Amino acid sequence: MTDTPLTLAQTDGRALARLRRWWSGETANPVKRVQFDRPLTPWMFLLPQLAVVAIFFYWPSVQAVTSSFYLEDPFGFGATFVGLDNYTDALTSRGYLSTASFTAFFCVVVTALSLGIGLLLAVKADKVIRGAETYKTLLISVYAIAPPVAGLIGMMFFDMHMGPFTEIAAWFGHDLRVGIDYWDTASALIVISVWKQIPYNFIFFLSGLQSVPVSVREAALIDARSGWRRFRDITLPLLAPTAFFLLVINITYTMFDTFPIIDVIVKDKPANNPMTLVYKVYLDGFKGNDIGGSSAQSVILMVVVAALTVLQFRFLERRVHYG
Amino acid sequence: MAHLSLTNVGKTYGGSTQPAVAGVDIEIADGEFIVLVGPSGCGKSTLLRMVAGLETVTRGDIRIGDTLVNRLDPAERDIAMVFQNYALYPHMTVRDNMAYGLKNRGESKSVIEERVAEAARMLELRPYLDRKPRALSGGQRQRVAMGRAIVRQPAAFLFDEPLSNLDAKLRVSMRMEIRKLQKRLGTTSLYVTHDQLEAMTLADRLVVLNGGAVEQIGAPLEVYRRPASTFVAAFIGAPAMSLLDARVDSGQVMLDGHALAPVAHAPGPITLGLRAEDLRITDAGLPMRVDHVEELGAQRIVHGMVGDQSLAVVDTGDATLAGTVRIAVAPSKVHLFDSTTGRRIEAAAQPAPVPAE
Amino acid sequence: MQKIKPLDHAILILGALFLCLPVVMALMSSTQAAIDIHSNGLYITPGSEGAATYGKVLTQRGGFTGDVTGLLMLTNSMIMGLGFAVGKIVLSMMAAYALVYFRFRFATLMFWAIFATLLLPLEVRIMPSYQVMSELHLLNTYTGLIVPLLASATGTFFFRQFFRSVPDELLEAARIDGAGPVKFFIDVLVPLSKTMMSAIFIIMFIYGWNQYLWPLLMTTDESFFTLMRGIKSILQVWVGSQIPDYNEAFALAVLAMVPPVAVVVIFQRMFIKGLTESDK
Numbered sequence: 003m004t005d006t007p008l009t010l011a012q013t014d015g016r017a018l019a020r021l022r023r024w025w026s027g028e029t030a031n032p033v034k035r036v037q038f039d040r041p042l043t044p045w046m047f048l049l050p051q052l053a054v055v056a057i058f059f060y061w062p063s064v065q066a067v068t069s070s071f072y073l074e075d076p077f078g079f080g081a082t083f084v085g086l087d088n089y090t091d092a093l094t095s096r097g098y099l100s101t102a103s104f105t106a107f108f109c110v111v112v113t114a115l116s117l118g119i120g121l122l123l124a125v126k127a128d129k130v131i132r133g134a135e136t137y138k139t140l141l142i143s144v145y146a147i148a149p150p151v152a153g154l155i156g157m158m159f160f161d162m163h164m165g166p167f168t169e170i171a172a173w174f175g176h177d178l179r180v181g182i183d184y185w186d187t188a189s190a191l192i193v194i195s196v197w198k199q200i201p202y203n204f205i206f207f208l209s210g211l212q213s214v215p216v217s218v219r220e221a222a223l224i225d226a227r228s229g230w231r232r233f234r235d236i237t238l239p240l241l242a243p244t245a246f247f248l249l250v251i252n253i254t255y256t257m258f259d260t261f262p263i264i265d266v267i268v269k270d271k272p273a274n275n276p277m278t279l280v281y282k283v284y285l286d287g288f289k290g291n292d293i294g295g296s297s298a299q300s301v302i303l304m305v306v307v308a309a310l311t312v313l314q315f316r317f318l319e320r321r322v323h324y325g
Numbered sequence: 326m327a328h329l330s331l332t333n334v335g336k337t338y339g340g341s342t343q344p345a346v347a348g349v350d351i352e353i354a355d356g357e358f359i360v361l362v363g364p365s366g367c368g369k370s371t372l373l374r375m376v377a378g379l380e381t382v383t384r385g386d387i388r389i390g391d392t393l394v395n396r397l398d399p400a401e402r403d404i405a406m407v408f409q410n411y412a413l414y415p416h417m418t419v420r421d422n423m424a425y426g427l428k429n430r431g432e433s434k435s436v437i438e439e440r441v442a443e444a445a446r447m448l449e450l451r452p453y454l455d456r457k458p459r460a461l462s463g464g465q466r467q468r469v470a471m472g473r474a475i476v477r478q479p480a481a482f483l484f485d486e487p488l489s490n491l492d493a494k495l496r497v498s499m500r501m502e503i504r505k506l507q508k509r510l511g512t513t514s515l516y517v518t519h520d521q522l523e524a525m526t527l528a529d530r531l532v533v534l535n536g537g538a539v540e541q542i543g544a545p546l547e548v549y550r551r552p553a554s555t556f557v558a559a560f561i562g563a564p565a566m567s568l569l570d571a572r573v574d575s576g577q578v579m580l581d582g583h584a585l586a587p588v589a590h591a592p593g594p595i596t597l598g599l600r601a602e603d604l605r606i607t608d609a610g611l612p613m614r615v616d617h618v619e620e621l622g623a624q625r626i627v628h629g630m631v632g633d634q635s636l637a638v639v640d641t642g643d644a645t646l647a648g649t650v651r652i653a654v655a656p657s658k659v660h661l662f663d664s665t666t667g668r669r670i671e672a673a674a675q676p677a678p679v680p681a682e
Numbered sequence: 683m684q685k686i687k688p689l690d691h692a693i694l695i696l697g698a699l700f701l702c703l704p705v706v707m708a709l710m711s712s713t714q715a716a717i718d719i720h721s722n723g724l725y726i727t728p729g730s731e732g733a734a735t736y737g738k739v740l741t742q743r744g745g746f747t748g749d750v751t752g753l754l755m756l757t758n759s760m761i762m763g764l765g766f767a768v769g770k771i772v773l774s775m776m777a778a779y780a781l782v783y784f785r786f787r788f789a790t791l792m793f794w795a796i797f798a799t800l801l802l803p804l805e806v807r808i809m810p811s812y813q814v815m816s817e818l819h820l821l822n823t824y825t826g827l828i829v830p831l832l833a834s835a836t837g838t839f840f841f842r843q844f845f846r847s848v849p850d851e852l853l854e855a856a857r858i859d860g861a862g863p864v865k866f867f868i869d870v871l872v873p874l875s876k877t878m879m880s881a882i883f884i885i886m887f888i889y890g891w892n893q894y895l896w897p898l899l900m901t902t903d904e905s906f907f908t909l910m911r912g913i914k915s916i917l918q919v920w921v922g923s924q925i926p927d928y929n930e931a932f933a934l935a936v937l938a939m940v941p942p943v944a945v946v947v948i949f950q951r952m953f954i955k956g957l958t959e960s961d962k
Contacts, residue, residue: 034782034783034846034850034853036850036853036854036857037783037784037785038783038784038785038863039784039785040784040786040863041786041787043780043784043863043864044780044781044784044786044789045780045786046780047776047777047780047867048776048777048780048781048792050772050773050776050777051773051774051776051777051796051832051835052777052792052795052796054773054829054830054832054833055795055796055799055833055835057814057818057833058811058814058829058830058832058833059798059799059802059807059833059834061810061814062807062810062811062813062814063802063807063810065810065813065814066806066807066809066810069809069810119697122693122697123693123694123697126691126693126694126697127694129690130690130691130694133691133694137694137698138950139947139950140698140701140702141694141697141698141701142946142947142950142953142954143701143702143705143943143946143947144701144702144705144943145946146888146892146939146942146943146945146946147705147892147939147942147943148891148892148894148910148938148942149892150894150910150913150914150938151910151913151935151938151939154913154917154931154934154935155704155705155708155932155935156704157917158708158711158724158928158931158932159704159724163720164719164720164721164722164724164928165723165724166723166724169723197700197701197704200697201701202957205954205957205958206957206958209954209958215410215412217408217409217410217411217412218412218413218414218415220377220379220399220406220408220412221406221408221412221413221414221473222414223378223379223398223399223400224377224378224399224400224404224405224406224426225400225425225426225429226400226425226426226429227398227400227401227429228429231429235425236414239416240415240416242416254803258803258805258806261805261894261895262894262895262910265894265895265898265914266913266914266917269917269918280805280806283805283806283808283809284808284809284895287808287809288809288812288899293809296809297809297810300806300807300808300809300810303805303806304801304802304806304807307801307802307803307806308801308802311800311801312801
């Protein structure tokens with residue numbers, strides 16, 4: 003298990019190097035020393051995946067880009083080319099900008115909290131011996147719960163009639179009105195999203211911690227008396243690659259995978275409720291029938307995600323060198 | 326610098342009835358180099374790690390200098406440890422690896438710098454001070470691990486099989502270096518290995534462990550010449566001492582019906598120990614059927630059978646050996662062990678007195 | 683020699699409670715009467731209405747057409763989870779095999795064509811994807827539910843990495859023994875990948891089972907509803923009702939979370955392996 007988190011990283015590190023070689027026109031190194039040399043068989047094996055990718059990835063992606071330059075008639079009678087209008091409309095509209103800033107805020111808070119709590123629990127679970135397996139199982143099991151189910155359970159907890167959180171807030175003299183008050187809804191979204199994401203971070207941090215060689219920890223035990231110092235100087239730097247990987251994954255999670263949670267809590271009533279950019283794409287496209295605008299927003303999101311992913315792989319490339 | 330004393334030290338892991346280390350007593354003088362040696366699972370590493378504070382002590386006392394350290398954290402014990410896989414911090418430079426422990430003890434910058442520079446000079450690490458461990462070779466990493474121990478100027482060095490990850494050639498040269506360094510610094514050292522050659526060449530005194538208990542403590546030559554048990558006899562020395570079932574009859578050790586040497590011991594079955602290098606091929610003596618011959622260049626080892634028991638003999642001749650040869654041994658080189666307990670039977674064959682070290 | 687402090691356990695217990703208590707309360711509340719939940723709040727003790735509630739949720743026909751039952755949604759979720767996991771493994775193993783074990787023209791180009799799918803999650807191209815599906819007449823079909831989700835290369839990368847770690851000598855030995863590419867794949871590589879396949883299967887099953895947005899768009903015909911889609915409808919019915927069927931909503935939630943949670947708990951070791959080695 004020691005080097006497991008690095009395995010994919012290695013592939014993609016090499017993969018990037020291969021891309022460079024490919025661009026520069028050199029022949030790529032064969033992956034294997036011996037390979038089959040048949041012109042048709044590989045295509046037979048590749049065909050199913052390629053077909054799915056072409057039809058369900060490239061076709062819609064291209065369509066998203068094209069329709070972002072058109073203004074579509076709401077009744078479906080043709081479309082007019084409008085150039086970058088959809089983009090400028092989106093980027094200058096107040097609604098879009100406030101959604102964008104909420105998305106950023108939401109990302110920062112959810113990522114910080116779920117990473118922090120996940121790390122804290124992983125460090126403690128790594129330390130205890132008694133009951134370690136039980137803690138692990140309990141802390142991991144929530145991972146499997148679907149975001150909409152998390153949203154539903156969360157909604158009950160924030161229910162205005164009988165939700166425990168509403169009652170707790172009432173003790174402190176706060177009238178919690180999730181679904182009506184902007185910041186109340188935002189808090190509920192944050193709590194539920196963090197709750198759902200902690201197990202994922204926990205699993206990766208724990209596996210990262212367990213891949214720190216025992217003897218390195220022991221050397222640290224001899225070198226430093228204070229447990230906090232050992233954590234800060236030795237454990238944390240060695241966890242940095244895992245943490246960075248998780249940082250990107252968590253941002254992606256908050257941007258995209260929280261969609262069902264928002265949908266369940268906000269329930270198609272955007273009125274005065276916070277939402278993320280992805281939810282707005284869905285709302286404008288499917289509820290507002292603004293296909294061009296929705297597509298333009300999609301393309302903007304594509305650029306953001308693509309940048310994040312490239313960043314992640316670039317980093318993973320370097321991450322290989324540790325250890 | 327300090328002496329080290331282990332009094333009745335034992336360790337039993339939770340859930341196990343068999344102790345991993347059972348009541349070990351060792352007194353180590355200031356500046357002494359002690360090697361703990363034994364096969365894997367004999368408890369030697371556990372013992373070392375108890376001294377380091379990485380394992381709890383379930384029985385007995387460990388003292389470093391005059392301080393009882395049983396309950397102290399590793400960082401408070403004033404020891405330094407060199408690990409088998411070096412355990413260097415991968416994210417720190419060589420310099421920081423060495424300085425880290427000192428920094429945590431609040432040493433001043435100038436002291437740290439001075440000590441790191443001194444260690445780097447001794448270990449010829451100066452060109453690598455700003456490199457990360459991953460940019461170093463195995464031997465260089467080993468030196469950094471040594472350096473990290475040296476800069477601390479601890480009361481004791483603890484070595485946990487530090488050479489076993491190196492190739493054979495490097496192992497021999499590092500072995501000599503460790504010995505020289507230790508003599509020069511005069512730091513009390515406890516060294517764990519399973520390699521009997523390493524143990525013999527490094528130690529002031531050897532501690533041979535078996536099944537968590539001490540089989541024998543003594544200077545390397547003393548252990549070699551007068552092994553306290555069949556276990557030690559078979560473990561120390563290469564090729565391993567041949568152990569054969571024999572009898573004492575009317576003042577003679579009888580092997581396969583042949584009288585081998587006179588002994589002063591009551592008649593009955595005994596275990597006879599013969600070192601290959603103490604035996605010689607002669608014209609008359611014990612007959613041995615030659616099985617095969619290992620040529621080592623300077624000498625050769627002749628493996629053969631006496632009755633149905635195997636025996637090895639070192640020979641320096643180059644005549645072709647086949648069929649049966651005859652073997653002789655000096656009476657002082659005959660080792661006798663109790664055939665049931667395996668303990669050495671002393672004064673049996675009037676061995677030559679062990680010269681004082 | 684680590685000293686265990688009570689504080690460590692306190693933090694872990696608190697964390698476990700924070701994560702698990704809501705699930706337990708959902709489970710317990712699902713066995714209570716809706717009116718009790720409405721007046722008393724959520725329960726952490728089991729009630730007596732469990733059998734009735736679950737019986738109703740599983741078998742009573744609901745929805746606008748009166749065709750959909752909990753059991754049907756459970757079946758659809760199962761089809762979705764299993765279909766997705768199996769499809770993913772088959773497609774990605776084959777593709778990875780071609781990319782690793784063959785020398786052919788455009789191999790690098792194909793590699794990147796597949797790799798690029800990792801850049802963009804489905805959510806950002808949801809609108810055009812819907813249009814494509816409707817042009818292909820795949821709305822309200824199992825194919826439309828499952829196949830488009832297979833267009834991401836996560837599994838391909840996992841298997842590619844694994845195949846690369848298989849010793850070269852194995853292929854050499856197989857070729858000396860006269861095995862062609864298809865035989866080598868079926869007789870050597872597939873049996874060798876069993877553990878990896880199980881690990882990836884668990885991750886993918888959960889992923890497929892938990893899909894929400896895609897089924898939401900793809901299915902208007904209630905006979906194709908999954909449990910996740912059912913949660914959406916039960917919430918829509920709530921709007922305006924006096925005492926919402928809290929118990930039924932919880933029962934639906936429990937049905938929706940039990941299979942994936944059980945898979946994770948039972949195959950914990952394999953699940954962690956699959957997750958940490960395949961990244962997503």
